[in-house]
Amino acid sequence: MGIITGKAFLDRLNKLENEIWFNGKKVVGKISEHPAFKGILKEKASLYDLQNDPKLKEEMTFFLPEHIEPIGLSYMQPKTKEDLKRRRKMMEYWARFTHGLMGRSPDYMNTAIMSLASSAAILRGKENCFPENIQSLYKIAMEHDLSFTHTFITPQVNRSQFYWEAPENPISAKIVERNEQGLIIKGARLLATQGGLTDEVLVISAPRSFFDSDGEFAFSIPSNTKGLKFICRESFVGGESAFDHPLSTRYEEMDSIVVFDNVLVPWDRVFFYDNVDAVTDFMNQNSFNNFAYHQVVTRQIVKTEFILGIAQLLIETIHVGDYQHIQEKVSEIIIGLETMKALLEKSENDAELDKWGYMRPSPIPLQVASNIFPRIYPRFSEIIQLIGASGLISLPTEKAFNSEIRADLDQYLQAEGMNAENRVKLFRLAWDLTMSAFGTRQTQYERYFFGDPIKLSSRLYKNYEKDQHTADVINFLNLKN
Numbered sequence: 001m002g003i004i005t006g007k008a009f010l011d012r013l014n015k016l017e018n019e020i021w022f023n024g025k026k027v028v029g030k031i032s033e034h035p036a037f038k039g040i041l042k043e044k045a046s047l048y049d050l051q052n053d054p055k056l057k058e059e060m061t062f063f064l065p066e067h068i069e070p071i072g073l074s075y076m077q078p079k080t081k082e083d084l085k086r087r088r089k090m091m092e093y094w095a096r097f098t099h100g101l102m103g104r105s106p107d108y109m110n111t112a113i114m115s116l117a118s119s120a121a122i123l124r125g126k127e128n129c130f131p132e133n134i135q136s137l138y139k140i141a142m143e144h145d146l147s148f149t150h151t152f153i154t155p156q157v158n159r160s161q162f163y164w165e166a167p168e169n170p171i172s173a174k175i176v177e178r179n180e181q182g183l184i185i186k187g188a189r190l191l192a193t194q195g196g197l198t199d200e201v202l203v204i205s206a207p208r209s210f211f212d213s214d215g216e217f218a219f220s221i222p223s224n225t226k227g228l229k230f231i232c233r234e235s236f237v238g239g240e241s242a243f244d245h246p247l248s249t250r251y252e253e254m255d256s257i258v259v260f261d262n263v264l265v266p267w268d269r270v271f272f273y274d275n276v277d278a279v280t281d282f283m284n285q286n287s288f289n290n291f292a293y294h295q296v297v298t299r300q301i302v303k304t305e306f307i308l309g310i311a312q313l314l315i316e317t318i319h320v321g322d323y324q325h326i327q328e329k330v331s332e333i334i335i336g337l338e339t340m341k342a343l344l345e346k347s348e349n350d351a352e353l354d355k356w357g358y359m360r361p362s363p364i365p366l367q368v369a370s371n372i373f374p375r376i377y378p379r380f381s382e383i384i385q386l387i388g389a390s391g392l393i394s395l396p397t398e399k400a401f402n403s404e405i406r407a408d409l410d411q412y413l414q415a416e417g418m419n420a421e422n423r424v425k426l427f428r429l430a431w432d433l434t435m436s437a438f439g440t441r442q443t444q445y446e447r448y449f450f451g452d453p454i455k456l457s458s459r460l461y462k463n464y465e466k467d468q469h470t471a472d473v474i475n476f477l478n479l480k481n
């Protein structure tokens with residue numbers, strides 16, 4: 001087996017019957033038909049179909065020597081700079097199809113699994129570490145084109161430096177038993193985007209403190225594992241009409257709290273547990289950040305291009321392009337876009353082979369991009385609001401256009417050069433991107449997509465080579481003893 005079709009993805013997901021709780025009720029029946037999930041699942045299914053499109057198949061897939069079936073290219077381990085560029089092109093196809101609005105398009109997590117497998121050797125020979133399980137998951141995932149969600153953080157109970165949770169009745173998921181079959185996990189993890197809407201859930205829990213070894217583990221299990229629950233937030237799908245809610249009807253991904261009610265994680269699914277040193281080494285040295293950032297930045301560039309297109313169309317529609325402050329605002333988007341593109345290219349140009357023979361994109365340009373985007377994205381959203389002004393509020397619905405007041409709407413909501421219906425369509429898109437519940441979540445999503453921006457900048461500070469620059473100053477002032 002290899003790549004699947006959209007239909008195969010939906011059929012498999014429906015059969016899983018994952019335990020999903022939505023608005024106080026357990027979801028029953030086909031998940032692909034549920035009002036809160038059908039839009040995103042249809043879009044995701046289309047992404048799987050894209051891999052099968054005869055025009056794109058060659059660029060979206062690759063072959064392994066022992067397989068006759070094509071495999072999704074997001075699983076390919078790059079060994080050359082050309083491989084990296086090939087991967088980028090494939091990611092661009094998926095991102096363009098969703099205008100960068102699906103944060104968890106399958107390539108994100110496929111890349112994550114690929115990168116963990118590429119670095120699994122770090123765990124070789126270390127106590128309580130099972131790199132072979134990462135490798136076999138990677139193989140299964142590739143061969144079945146599995147979809148994944150992930151949960152890397154703990155519930156927000158107390159984020160102070162010295163908080164330690166008592167082991168009995170855990171809030172944050174912990175190992176409560178180690179037995180012949182595997183680990184028993186109890187407690188909760190946050191925050192799984194598309195949680196319950198995927199085949200598998202990847203869990204990586206690094207220790208918060210030296211005393212927290214029960215909270216240190218990594219594994220991947222099927223989403224329908226007994227005792228595993230996904231508790232959804234409210235849905236941000238605005239309604240059934242794609243005219244009224246052009247984005248939320250398609251790209252509302254849902255986020256869920258993941259609850260482990262004494263869940264058995266079989267040994268062959270455990271990647272590591274109870275070994276702080278090995279885990280710290282693995283988290284510091286693996287290629288997850290390199291490859292995942294590479295995917296994220298590719299998507300964010302496509303999203304920025306979409307935002308630029310919307311901003312410019314708003315401007316042309318209401319004819320405000322001659323004003324300098326409007327030009328300055330759009331320039332801010334262009335500067336952000338070109339900066340991100342340059343950083344992505346630099347990461348590929350400066351890529352290096354790691355000691356296992358995989359071509360890692362250079363980390364610093366990607367870390368810079370991941371520090372910039374959480375800051376500029378909320379500003380992009382603000383710029384759209386500032387250009388659209390009251391046009392983002394005076395937005396009748398599709399039903400209004402199909403009613404007896406249509407003539408009034410046609411007359412009073414037209415723009416010079418655009419009829420009322422098209423004008424409202426465009427402004428509704430801008431509103432859904434920046435002001436609806438869906439749009440404001442997008443802002444929060446991009447702020448925290450790769451973790452806390454404060455910690456990301458701290459990581460950049462620590463990783464950045466500064467010695468040469470301090471040496472220059474020391475030489476200039478002749479400060480040597």
Ligand SMILES: Cc1cc2nc3c(=O)[nH]c(=O)nc-3n(C[C@H](O)[C@H](O)[C@H](O)COP(=O)(O)OP(=O)(O)OC[C@H]3O[C@@H](n4cnc5c(N)ncnc54)[C@H](O)[C@@H]3O)c2cc1C
Nearest residue numbers: 150151152153156159190191192193444445448451452454
């Ligand atoms: C829409 C959305 C979708 C998400 N999807 C996923 C997902 O699919 N999978 C997943 O694993 N995660 C997901 N996340 C979670 C994301 O990774 C976290 O939001 C991010 O890591 C920040 O953690 P937190 O939200 O717990 O914030 P906290 O760590 O609780 O931070 C709260 C505030 O306290 C500050 N703070 C906390 N600790 C420190 C510290 N040590 N030093 C300095 N300041 C500190 C922070 O800067 C911040 O201002 C998602 C988040 C959002 C918003």
